[in-house]
Amino acid sequence: MRLAFVLSEIGSGLRRNLAMVISVILVTFVSLTFVGAAGMLQLQINQMKGYWYDKVQVAIFLCSDGSTAPGCATGPATPEQEDSLRKLLQSPAVAQYVNDFEYESKDDAYKHFKEQFSNSPIVDSVTPDQLPASFRINMKDPEKYEIISETFSSQAGVETVIDQRQLLERLFSAMNAASLVAVSIAGVMIICAILLIATTIRLSAFSRRRETGIMRLVGASKMVIQLPFILEGVIAAVIGAALASGTLWAVAHFFLGEVMSKQYPDTAFISPGQTLILAPALIGLGVVLAGISSLLTLRRYLRV
Amino acid sequence: MIRFENVTKVYDQKARPALDSISLEIDRGEFAFLVGASGSGKSTFLRLVLKEDRASSGAVYVAGQNVANISSWRVPRLRRGIGVVFQDFRLLPQKTVFANVAFAMQVIGKSRSVIRDTVPEVLKTVGLEGKENRLPHELSGGEQQRVAIARAVVNRPGILLADEPTGNLDPTTSMGIMGVLDKINQNGTTVVMATHDDDIVNEMRKRVVELKNGVVIRDEAKALYTSMIPVVGQSRRLRDASGRDEPPVVPPRAGTRAEARAEIRLAGEGQA
Ligand SMILES: Nc1ncnc2c1ncn2[C@@H]1O[C@H](COP(=O)(O)OP(=O)(O)O)[C@@H](O)[C@H]1O
Ligand SMILES: [Mg+2]
Numbered sequence: 001m002r003l004a005f006v007l008s009e010i011g012s013g014l015r016r017n018l019a020m021v022i023s024v025i026l027v028t029f030v031s032l033t034f035v036g037a038a039g040m041l042q043l044q045i046n047q048m049k050g051y052w053y054d055k056v057q058v059a060i061f062l063c064s065d066g067s068t069a070p071g072c073a074t075g076p077a078t079p080e081q082e083d084s085l086r087k088l089l090q091s092p093a094v095a096q097y098v099n100d101f102e103y104e105s106k107d108d109a110y111k112h113f114k115e116q117f118s119n120s121p122i123v124d125s126v127t128p129d130q131l132p133a134s135f136r137i138n139m140k141d142p143e144k145y146e147i148i149s150e151t152f153s154s155q156a157g158v159e160t161v162i163d164q165r166q167l168l169e170r171l172f173s174a175m176n177a178a179s180l181v182a183v184s185i186a187g188v189m190i191i192c193a194i195l196l197i198a199t200t201i202r203l204s205a206f207s208r209r210r211e212t213g214i215m216r217l218v219g220a221s222k223m224v225i226q227l228p229f230i231l232e233g234v235i236a237a238v239i240g241a242a243l244a245s246g247t248l249w250a251v252a253h254f255f256l257g258e259v260m261s262k263q264y265p266d267t268a269f270i271s272p273g274q275t276l277i278l279a280p281a282l283i284g285l286g287v288v289l290a291g292i293s294s295l296l297t298l299r300r301y302l303r304v
Numbered sequence: 305m306i307r308f309e310n311v312t313k314v315y316d317q318k319a320r321p322a323l324d325s326i327s328l329e330i331d332r333g334e335f336a337f338l339v340g341a342s343g344s345g346k347s348t349f350l351r352l353v354l355k356e357d358r359a360s361s362g363a364v365y366v367a368g369q370n371v372a373n374i375s376s377w378r379v380p381r382l383r384r385g386i387g388v389v390f391q392d393f394r395l396l397p398q399k400t401v402f403a404n405v406a407f408a409m410q411v412i413g414k415s416r417s418v419i420r421d422t423v424p425e426v427l428k429t430v431g432l433e434g435k436e437n438r439l440p441h442e443l444s445g446g447e448q449q450r451v452a453i454a455r456a457v458v459n460r461p462g463i464l465l466a467d468e469p470t471g472n473l474d475p476t477t478s479m480g481i482m483g484v485l486d487k488i489n490q491n492g493t494t495v496v497m498a499t500h501d502d503d504i505v506n507e508m509r510k511r512v513v514e515l516k517n518g519v520v521i522r523d524e525a526k527a528l529y530t531s532m533i534p535v536v537g538q539s540r541r542l543r544d545a546s547g548r549d550e551p552p553v554v555p556p557r558a559g560t561r562a563e564a565r566a567e568i569r570l571a572g573e574g575q576a
Contacts, residue, residue, distance in 0.1 A: 005410045211407075214394060217354070218459065219384030220411035222377060 009228035010235070013204050020200040021236050027196050028240025028289065031189030032282045036248045038182040039278045041175050043270045050268065051112040053164060056102070056136040058145055060085070060152050061159045064106070064132040069159045077133065081157030085135065088155070097147055099138040106133050119271040120261050132159060190289060197233045197293035204229055205297070226298050233290035241286035245279035305463060305494045306330040306353055311362035313348050322348040324518040325362065330496060335489045337505050338498040339529060340515035346498035349515070350465045354386060355379050367462060384412060387456030387464040391471035393448045395440040401427065401451050402436040408455045422458060430454045430484050446477035453484055457493065464488060466497040470504060478504055502529035
C-alpha cells in the first residue's frame, strides 16, 4: 500500500513538473556524457598502449620473411643470431643500461596483436609468420635509447630498433589533455545539474505543499513524505545517465567502429562493449548527484 | 491528556511572547474552548501540542509524554494520535471526499481493505453519507469542514485540535459542525477548539480558557464566551471555583449574538 502510494506520488510529481524533469534529464545527460568521454579517452589510451607499453621502452625487431632492411639480407633471423643478440644484451657494456628484457616470439607477438586489435578487421588478415619476433627492453633510463639503437641496429638479424614511447607519448599527452578538458566541463555541468535538481525538487515540493502539509499533520513518516521527491530526482538523473551511456556506446560503435577504424586501420580502437563498463559508473554518479541535491533541498523545504 | 507547565513561546525577541508562562491541563475526554482575540496565542498553543514549534521554555506534555523528548523521527507517531482541523479546511481539491479521507490512512500505510471499511463509517459519523464521490468544490463550506473533520479523526486520534473550524461558516452551519465535534467528543476524544465565535461558545457550555496577549486570563467550566465573573488577571485554574455555581446569564439556547452581547454589557454594567 505504502509502496503503491509512493509510486503514484512519484508519477504525479513527474507529470506535474514535466518541463523541469526534462531539463534535469538533459543536464545530467550532457554532464555525464562529458564524464564518460573522459573515461572513454582513458580506455582508448589503454587500448593503444597494448601489451608492452607500460612494461618496456625499447623494442628490437628481428628479421622476418618479408624484411627488406640491410641487416636482413640473409633472410629471417636464425636461432644463432638470436643467441648472439641475447649475449650482447647481457654483456656488461649493454647490461648497465638495461633493467630487464624479454624475448617475444612470433607466436607471442601474434597473441598480443590479436588482443590489442580484437576490435579491428585487420586481425583476420594477419598470420604469426608476418609478425617479427623481438626483444623488449625495460631501460634503467629511457633517455639512453640511443645507445641501444646504435649498438643493435647494425647487428645481423635485426630489422629495426624502436623507441616505442616516442611514437605514442605525444598522442597520449594530447588525449590526456582532452580528458582533462572533458572532466573540467563535466565539473561545471555537474554543478549545474545539482543546482537544477535542487530547484526542481524545491518547485515540486512547493507545488505539492498542500499534500505534504496534510501528510505531516496526519503523521506520515519522513520517508513517505520525502521519498517521492528524492526518487523523482533520482529517476530523472538515471535517465540522463542512461542516455549518456547510450551516446558513448553510439560513438564507439559508429564513429570509432565504422569511421575511424577504416581510416586508421593500424590503430587499435576500443569496442562499443567496452564503453558499457562506464555505464554503471555514470548511473551511480547520477544517483549520487540527485541524492546530494535532495539532501540539500529537502532539509530546508520539506521539514518534518 | 494535554498539560502545559510554565510554557513560554517567543517567536521574535523584540516582540512580546506569543505565550507567556502558560500552565494548563486538559483531561482525557474533555471538551475545551480556547478563546481570545486574534493574536492572543491560540494557534501557538495548538502548534506546541503538535510539536510544530518548540516551546522557548517550560514543558508540554501530551498523553503523559514531554514532547521535547520526542525525537524527530518519532514526531509522526505523536501526530498520529492528534487530529487537526483548520478554518480553511485544507482539502485536496482534485481528490474526492472518499479519497481525501482515505489519504490520511494511505500515507501512514493502512491497507486498502481497512481503508475501504473505515472511511464510509467515518463519513457517516460526520453526516456525509452518499457524498463519497463528490469533489470538494461540489460541497458547501459546512460539508467541506465535515470532510476535514472526518480526515482528522479517521485514524482514531485521542485528541482533536480545531483551530477556528467555524471561522468561515454561517451560524447555522457552524452549529452543525459543533454537533459533529460534540459527537466525536462523546466517543471519548479530547477536543480542544480555538475560536472567537461567541454564539458557539455560549451555546455549548463547555470549559473555556481565555487567552489575552499570551496569558490565560480565565479558565472556567461550563462557561460563556465572555466572563460573567470579574476578570482578576490571573492564570491559575479558576474553573473549579467558578464551575460550581452557574454564572448568572441568558439561558444557552435562546441567545443570538446580539442578545448575548446586550446581556453581557448589561451584566458588566451591573457589576460596575
Ligand atoms: N510563525 C510566527 N512567527 C512570528 N510570530 C508569530 C508566528 N506565529 C504567531 N506569531 C505571533 O504570535 C502571536 C500569537 O499568534 P497566534 O498564536 O497565531 O494567535 P491567535 O491564533 O490567537 O490569533 C501573535 O502576536 C503573532 O503575531
Ligand atoms: Mg490563530
